[in-house]
Amino acid sequence: MTIKNVSIIGLGALGVMYGQYLSKKLPKQNLSIIADQQRIENYQNQGIYCNGERCEFHYVTPEEVVRPADLVIFTVKFNGLREAIEAVRHHVGEQTILISALNGISSEGIIGETYGLDKVLYCVAQGMDAVKVGNKLSYDHMGLLCFGERQPGVISKKMKRLAAFFDEVELPYEIESDMFKRQWGKFMLNVGVNQTVAVHRGNYGDIQKEGPAREMMIAAMRDVIALSEQEGVNLTEEDLTYWLSVLNTLSPEGKPSMAQDVEARRYSEVDLFSGTVITLGEKYGLPTPINHELYDRIKLMESDYEVSMNH
Structure with a gap:
């Protein structure tokens, strides 16, 4: 069964990037962006721009009864995940494939609790350098979606269906036979x-060169290596080297989402990262x-925000 209808929830950097890309590859009615009425009005009034071009999306409210999508992509922030799981209810049918481009190692399990x-499919988005400021997104590198089953060594029908779709729309992807390790x-x-x-308060350039920032980053990553051994995932220094090489491909002026959150005085996903560690x-x-130090410093920055997050 081929994938024809796609629904996306969450118009952060990844939602806009994939939404705009797919909107050029699919008939308009085959791509739905799920959002509540208030958000839809904001999007339509202010516009959403991707690399300078206004996005023309087909919006659907969670209440609208639609035929189920073949593929649902979650691109919300972690703190919006539970709400998003409810919002996609009408879009999930027997054959629907669900993928989450969220950071962290827990979103798939949470989605699975509701929909099975x-x-x-377990998924990570990697190698993109998208920066979103207000309603404008810009990126040089789209990166790729890497996906697979939770159990290592399996190439399932779902994986083949998704790969065939990504081939058809020419979206960069990689099939991973040890997805849980890739996610870690x-x-x-x-x-x-x-x-x-x-x-x-910097950019990728600060950690691509030797210095205190890069040393801090690598030390934080080594905390995760030690924990992965306890969890039976067994990341190694080789994995560290691989991910540092992915990091080197990013535009030095680019910034990760958390740095963008801090700049915009939005609450970040710190609980998902050092909180989990x-x-x-x-x-x-x-x-x-x-990670204790990073957690405390980011929480301190956030305690400084006068206004609560407008999200």
């Missing part, structure tokens, strides 16, 4: 990069000093 893990690798990268760039460290009795 048999519908979920991306998590390790995020823990290092997102938080370090945020506390230094600290919790797992306590579980296994392992010290995670760098």
